[in-house]
Amino acid sequence: xxxxxxxxxxxxxxxxxxxxxxxxxxxxxxxxxxxxxxxxxxxxxxxxxxxxxxxxxxxxxxxxxxxxxxxxxxxxxxxxxxxxxxxxxxxxxxxxxxxxxxxxxxxxxxxxxxxxxxxxxxxxxxxxxxxxxxxxxxxxxxxxxxxxxxxxxxxxxxxxxxxxxxxxxxxxxxxxxxxxxxxxxxxxxxxxxxxxxxxxxxxxxxxxxxxxxxxxxxxxxxxxxxxxxxxxxxxxxxxxxxxxxxxxxxxxxxxxxxxxxxxxxxxxxxxxxxxxxxxxxxxxxxxxxxxxxxxxxxxxxxxxxxxxxxxxxxxxxxxxx
Amino acid sequence: xxxxxxxxxxxxxxxxxxxxxxxxxxxxxxxxxxxxxxxxxxxxxxxxxxxxxxxxxxxxxxxxxxxxxxxxxxxxxxxxxxxxxxxxxxxxxxxxxxxxxxxxxxxxxxxxxxxxxxxxxxxxxxxxxxxxxxxxxxxxxxxxxxxxxxxxxxxxxxxxxxxxxxxxxxxxxxxxxxxxxxxxxxxxxxxxxxxxxxxxxxxxxxxxxxxxxxxxxxxxxxxxxxxxxxxxxxxxxxxxxxxxxxxxxxxxxxxxxxxxxxxxxxxxxxxxxxxxxxxxxxxxxxxxxxxxxxxxxxxxxxxxxxxxxxxxxxxxxxxxx
Numbered sequence: 286x287x288x289x290x291x292x293x294x295x296x297x298x299x300x301x302x303x304x305x306x307x308x309x310x311x312x313x314x315x316x317x318x319x320x321x322x323x324x325x326x327x328x329x330x331x332x333x334x335x336x337x338x339x340x341x342x343x344x345x346x347x348x349x350x351x352x353x354x355x356x357x358x359x360x361x362x363x364x365x366x367x368x369x370x371x372x373x374x375x376x377x378x379x380x381x382x383x384x385x386x387x388x389x390x391x392x393x394x395x396x397x398x399x400x401x402x403x404x405x406x407x408x409x410x411x412x413x414x415x416x417x418x419x420x421x422x423x424x425x426x427x428x429x430x431x432x433x434x435x436x437x438x439x440x441x442x443x444x445x446x447x448x449x450x451x452x453x454x455x456x457x458x459x460x461x462x463x464x465x466x467x468x469x470x471x472x473x474x475x476x477x478x479x480x481x482x483x484x485x486x487x488x489x490x491x492x493x494x495x496x497x498x499x500x501x502x503x504x505x506x507x508x509x510x511x512x513x514x515x516x517x518x519x520x521x522x523x524x525x526x527x528x529x530x531x532x533x534x535x536x537x538x539x540x541x542x543x544x545x546x547x548x549x550x551x552x553x554x555x556x557x558x559x560x561x562x563x564x565x566x567x568x569x570x571x572x573x574x575x576x577x578x579x580x581x582x583x584x585x586x587x588x589x590x591x592x593x594x595x596x597x598x599x600x601x602x603x604x605x606x
Numbered sequence: 607x608x609x610x611x612x613x614x615x616x617x618x619x620x621x622x623x624x625x626x627x628x629x630x631x632x633x634x635x636x637x638x639x640x641x642x643x644x645x646x647x648x649x650x651x652x653x654x655x656x657x658x659x660x661x662x663x664x665x666x667x668x669x670x671x672x673x674x675x676x677x678x679x680x681x682x683x684x685x686x687x688x689x690x691x692x693x694x695x696x697x698x699x700x701x702x703x704x705x706x707x708x709x710x711x712x713x714x715x716x717x718x719x720x721x722x723x724x725x726x727x728x729x730x731x732x733x734x735x736x737x738x739x740x741x742x743x744x745x746x747x748x749x750x751x752x753x754x755x756x757x758x759x760x761x762x763x764x765x766x767x768x769x770x771x772x773x774x775x776x777x778x779x780x781x782x783x784x785x786x787x788x789x790x791x792x793x794x795x796x797x798x799x800x801x802x803x804x805x806x807x808x809x810x811x812x813x814x815x816x817x818x819x820x821x822x823x824x825x826x827x828x829x830x831x832x833x834x835x836x837x838x839x840x841x842x843x844x845x846x847x848x849x850x851x852x853x854x855x856x857x858x859x860x861x862x863x864x865x866x867x868x869x870x871x872x873x874x875x876x877x878x879x880x881x882x883x884x885x886x887x888x889x890x891x892x893x894x895x896x897x898x899x900x901x902x903x904x905x906x907x908x909x910x911x912x913x914x915x916x917x918x919x920x921x922x923x924x925x926x927x
Contacts, residue, residue: 424836425836426807426815426816426833426835426836427754427807427816427818427831427833427836427838429750429752429831431750433748433845435847439847479927480925480927482803482820482925484820484822484827486747486748486825486826486827494747495747495748495827496827497748497820497827497829499803499805499818499820499925501805501925501926501927503927504807505807506805506807506816506817506818506831508818508829508831510748510750510827510829512747512748512845514747514847515745515746515747515748515845515846515847515850516845516846516847516848516849516850516866516867517748517843517845517850518850518866522838524754524833524836524837524838525836525837526756526760526835526836526837527837528837529836529837529838529839545837545839546837604801604803604820604822605822606800606801606822606824
């Protein structure tokens with residue numbers, strides 16, 4: 286299978302090399318607005334084609350699938366053109382910013398017989414299913430999911446340099462960069478909330494550098510916190526009447542699950558690969574190979590729900606002072 | 607000095623024995639609605655007088671100070687009658703439920719030349735001042751303060767037995783029992799918030815068995831969570847641009863402070879007494895001995911602010927679904 290990559294960032298490189306660990310996978314082309322960056326990327330991954338015009342790239346018949354790792358604001362338009370030209374698309378999160386946006390893209394994918402997946406680690410991690418199964422018979426009353434990761438770009442921001450990740454017009458900000466993982470996690474575990482509220486910390490350019498979202502469920506509060514502006518140590522906890530589950534580190538990696546109850550401490554998780562991106566790529570490629578539309582539908586439902594959450598938060602969930 | 611105690615609960619016993627570790631301190635009397643409970647308490651603390659009529663007790667000229675450890679709903683009325691009769695009062699938290707209520711009690715205390723302190727561990731812990739000093743030059747963007755303590759009374763509640771701590775008419779519930787510590791902590795560190803919202807988890811009798819409060823500050827969110835309905839492990843964290851402070855265990859005890867930054871891990875806290883109640887009692891007795899009105903005023907300002915927070919949360923901060 287021939288992969289084309291849109292974008293040349295660190296995450297683009299990381300995922301591209303993950304794709305290459307699978308059999309019969311070649312990097313066929315790269316697209317970048319900057320020829321030089323494209324060439325550099327191409328030399329690392331031994332591909333010869335560097336596109337600076339996306340129209341040209343999507344008309345390249347050799348390309349089977351496209352991985353989109355561009356700034357957030359470009360995801361929807363680029364997914365659209367790729368799907369219109371019959372390419373399978375693996376798009377970085379957030380896949381879209383409203384339910385309608387994603388619905389239109391899904392319609393296009395169906396029409397053009399393409400598979401179309403959000404690059405979202407959370408729900409593909411083996412420990413996610415284990416956790417979901419484990420809490421089935423528990424009574425949770427509090428879920429806290431923190432994904433704080435200080436960004437060196439924040440240092441730059443304070444010096445007046447606005448990188449894509451903190452640029453409003455690129456749909457940067459902590460929610461779309463980090464919070465979206467937490468939304469996938471909480472929705473995946475507890476479903477759609479009855480209500481929710483978002484509290485941003487915003488920089489002078491208006492971008493959210495950190496934030497808190499409270500999601501309200503019947504008999505349970507879920508608190509999401511995420512940020513690029515403070516040092517911290519990501520962790521997730523689910524507190525139930527029966528005991529509590531601790532997941533150290535980012536919910537996007539879900540390396541370990543420890544359950545604490547009156548009997549003591551129980552390790553529940555299974556061993557996971559060092560490269561946590563392996564699972565989402567594996568799911569995508571298997572889905573294509575097996576022509577698994579049922580699995581695709583299930584993924585879409587998860588992504589549609591999270592897009593709806595993002596949309597609701599934009600429209601009326603904001604209580605930032 | 608002659609101490610009288612209102613209430614005979616476990617916390618009443620704990621604080622009474624703490625008072626007795628100070629020189630020249632005797633338990634002179636106990637008040638309980640139930641004669642038998644009063645007698646039992648009296649026998650433990652070697653006092654002879656057991657009152658079942660509060661009017662009688664406050665007219666007892668031998669009594670210098672009263673420790674009030676009754677159900678929350680009785681705090682204000684009992685403080686009032688004690689102060690009116692010229693007794694110094696050490697009252698369990700919450701000392702009152704609105705700013706006006708506490709203001710009236712303070713007026714009474716002044717009029718009758720009494721000292722009047724809320725039994726609130728947080729701000730008297732030696733580590734509290736250390737922490738407050740340490741974050742002076744930092745830039746916090748997220749504070750999380752969790753005080754989850756599963757209660758065996760919650761098991762009883764599920765069996766249909768409503769104890770005082772879960773009784774609406776006794777002003778029970780998780781906020782007044784546990785959340786109030788977190789409010790004192792956050793107000794003590796960050797001051798009065800620009801806005802705040804409360805999210806309750808309520809039992810069928812309407813009582814809050816757990817809750818979340820988001821307090822919004824300029825460039826910082828503070829999240830308080832507290833609960834008696836789920837297992838957990840209390841902890842507090844303050845995330846700053848420069849690093850983060852971890853305080854394991856309840857903020858009411860503040861045993862340790864660890865600061866994490868790029869240089870590593872730094873223990874900041876000082877050793878604290880095993881009995882964390884010692885500090886508040888020490889502060890109260892020293893204040894009386896030294897006739898320290900400046901210190902009293904400072905305490906009142908802290909308690910008034912927290913009463914105002916409680917009042918605001920009752921009136922308009924509630925977003926429970």
